[in-house]
Amino acid sequence: MQRAKYAPEFKDEAVKQVIDKGHSVVDVAKRLGIAEGVLYTWVSKFKKADEPSTNDLKVLQAEMAKLKAELRRTTEERDILKKGRRVLCKAVRVKYAFIQAHRSEFKLTSMCRVLKVHRSGYYAWLHEPLSARARANEVLTAKIKEFYDQSMGIYGSPRIFCDLREAGVACSENRVARLMRVAQIKSVRGYKRPRYKVGKPSLVAPNQLQRQFQHDEPDQAWVTDITYIRTHEGWLYLAAVLDLHSRAVVGWSMGPRMQTSLVLDALTMAVWRRRPKDSVIIHSDQGSQFGSDEFNRWCKDNRLSPSMSRRGNCWDNAVAESFFSNLKSEQIKKRIYQTRAEAKSDIFDYIEGFYNRVRRHKHLDQLSPYEFERQRQTAL
Incomplete structure (x- = not known):
């Protein structure tokens, strides 16, 4: 008996009836008229071919x-x-x-x-975690902190740069500023600038200074003013006299009352220290202490020529106002002293121990007032 031959398409469709549609081999073989064994063989071959090698x-x-x-x-x-x-x-x-x-x-x-x-x-x-530059920056930062502490926390990068240069440390001002930013070192400032107020001319003494705050020679013009410092015992008043040539505090006086005698004591110290040979302009605001007869007689006897600012105009006496601002922002820093004696000692240390002898002034090419006067005298 000759064996029947089936086309490949027929075989595929018959296998799909079993595998894809789920019919049994017996039913599909009977319906298609083929032997069950043949269909079993086709399905077995298809499964083997479908399995991966x-x-x-x-x-x-x-x-x-x-x-x-x-x-x-x-x-x-x-x-x-x-x-x-x-x-x-x-x-x-x-x-x-x-x-x-x-x-x-x-x-x-x-x-x-x-x-x-x-x-x-x-x-x-x-x-070696740190480079040579990083190690050098650490050493320089330590130097910066040292000079910053010596200035009681008031110096910024320009003045600290001058200290480093005088100490023989080679660096740039920009590098000092950058290291201070990284180390979060900055000058302490605690007060806002005063507001501008329109004032009236003085009727007691003319304004001889006219905001001419630069003088080539010492003892040509002085400025004076009074400020107050808070203590638990009450107010302490400070009168100061500054020479416009070097910004030095040439006279000062402190007391519990704001009287004419307070100003005269400061002027007496200034005259005793400086011993001016010619007449000196003494510029002030229009406070009652500076407009009294006692003050004017004292100035006449000691060859001082009074000059007054406009009323309520702080810019006419800006140098004295600037000194008081620096004193309060750099030394006092909104502190309330326990006693007047404690305040006097602290302010004395600032004026005589730091401001006149050590503190650098931008106006004086970053020199202290006494050093500026010494160099000018040496040059002459």
């Missing part, structure tokens, strides 16, 4: 492992970027410090790849 399985497994490794790498890079986004644009040594801090969390090679640094550089950094 050993080589194909190995390829799939390798591809799967590769994809998993790629996913782990991408996930790790994502986590590194999330934690290290702030150091991406920083210096290399900052990145090395980040790597060292996260060694237990991420792979070294992954962090170096993401942060774009070399492992060899990281290992070199482990042996």
